[in-house]
Amino acid sequence: MPHLQFEINKKVNNNTKDEFVNKIRETFSEVMETGTEHIAISIREYDKYNLTIGRANTNDDICLMNLDIREGRTIEQRRELALRYMAIVNEVLEIDNRNQYITFTQHSGEDFHLVEKYLAGWSQGEDPLA
16 A cells, blocks of 8 residues: 655645646556555645755755555666656646655555555555455
């Protein structure tokens, strides 16, 4: 059950958020070869000066991404996901690619819990809720 967290220093409307989370969810499912029903997404909006990246100007829009995922994905999958997420953030949230930063944290499946069960380790093409 990935928890995909996006912190931005701007406000966006609900239609934009809806478009964004749908693209994020579908992209994760495609790249990581899994379903969509277990994907959790957080969008946190902050005031302009509450987020920073050293190479950005102080008044730039910023997006920090913390992606908590299950162990087992390859570096190639993680890199593809990172680049595709940066493109989505740029396209939908209009934040320059240079002002984005991604951190992956990998967990064993048993670190992710739903009411009906905890998840097993990741396997290619799986349905984690089956």
